[in-house]
Every structure is written in structure tokens, then in C-alpha cells.
Amino acid sequence: MEPFGSRLAAAVSKRGPLCVGVDPHSALLARWGLSDDVEGLARFAGTVVEAVADHVAVVKPQSAFFERFGSRGIAVLESTIRQFREAGVLVLLDVKRGDIGSTMAAYASAYLDQSSPLASDAITVSPFLGFGSLRPALDLAAEQGAGVFVLALTSNPEGPAVQHAVGPGGATVAQTIIDEISQVNRGATPLGSVGAVVGATIGETGHDLSAINGPLLAPGLGAQGATPDDLRRVFGAALPHVLPSYSREVLNAGPDVAGLRAAALRAADACRAALG
């Protein structure tokens, strides 16, 4: 398989820079008139597949909302990932895994080995056991043509207390992570396969994203308060690498398939205009 970075660049150039999050909150299931159980979950996910799979570059199922229904929820996640991928949209599974290297290897094989039932195009990972602990995931992703998005500057208000902390070398924790990602992506064309998660909500923090040469997943738009206009302020010169992500803002337009699709296309237009 082609490297994830190349596949992502092609998908964005064809369908525009948008990631739609698939977050079946219980409040959304209720709003859509669905039961808060595995049947409601499957209907919700199937509707999102029908509405957006042919129209956006990337979808981001949030694993937590499937996991809460146990093994049957995971079965819905497996089938949702498969349906999206068969339709040609890239699947970034938001699982935020991170552990010591030997356990990280098992997480990597669960999500990045393309013969696994939960095989995805990319996953989110947490680097807070040390960037080096992610090595098994980075290696397997490279071998399998998959991608990895590393948490760096998250969209939540609690993030800066950890991520802006200054390490022994004088750089913040977040900048150290960003620099490690830049090293891994060095020389890749058109784009490296290791991304960073940088919230659209964070404002100007002074972190240098200019050498990353990889995708910058930007959650926090819509429900968490950020707007496409914030992207320029947060990302500056790194704007061309930004992959804006919306979950609730788009999902609130369901369950009508046409309404949901229209909301996704509106968000894609707004992001395209903001990214220039």
C-alpha cells in the first residue's frame, strides 16, 4: 500500500480538507430518535456512512462511543470501518493509545496491521509515556502504509498544564513531540505519514509547526467553540498541512442523510476557504 501521507494528500486534493468525526454520543442517538443501545449505534453509524463516505477525505470514528457497548459495539466499529474503507474514504480511528513499547506493539497490531479486524488507515496515539515508546506503532505504520497522529497540543483546556511544561532542554513537552515528528517525516514527499493533533481552540501558543512535514489534525471546531477563522491564527505558515475535524457540529444535522451530507459539505467549503 502507498504511504498514508501520499494517500491523505491525494484524498484531500480530490475531496477537500475535511475530517468528519463519528461520535455516537448518547445525546445524539436520542436527538436522532435512536435507542441508546447497539441497534441505535449501528443505525447511527450506517447513516453517517451513507451520508459522507463518498464526499469527504477522512472520517474519524471515536472508539470510546463504540467501546461503551462492549463486544457488540466493537463489532459495529469493525463493520463501520470496513464500510467506510470500501467506499474509499480514509479512516482515522480515534483511540489515543499509548503504553510501554512491548504493549504498544500489540495496540499497533490491533489497529495498523492491515489484516486485523479493526485495521484502519491511521490512529491517534498518546506520547506521554515518551515519544520513543511509540516506536512499534511508527514502525508498523510505515511497513503497512498506515498513519499515526500523535497528541501534541490538544483542544481541551486541561492540556496546557502538561503540554506547555518546559523540559530539561528548555523546550516545551509539546515542542519536543512536534520536533520528534518532524524528524520522522523528514524527506517524505508529498507528506509524511506521522501527524500531530493540534486543537483549533488553542490560540497562538508560540509553538513552531513549520518543519513538521506531516498532517495536523485540528479538532475543536464547532461544538468546542473554534471556527475556521481561528485556523490561520493557530497554524500560521503550517496552514497547508491542516486537516480540520468536526464531529458534533456536523452530526447534529442528522438523521436526515441529505441534511447530514449538506452540513459536511458546508463545513468542507468553510475550511477550504479558511485554508486558502
Ligand SMILES: O=c1ccn([C@@H]2O[C@H](COP(=O)(O)O)[C@@H](O)[C@H]2O)c(=O)[nH]1
Ligand atoms: O485534542 C483533541 C483530540 C481529540 N479530540 C476528539 O475529537 C472529537 C471532537 O468532537 P467535537 O464534537 O467536534 O467536539 C472527539 O472525538 C474528541 O475525543 C478532541 O476533541 N480534542
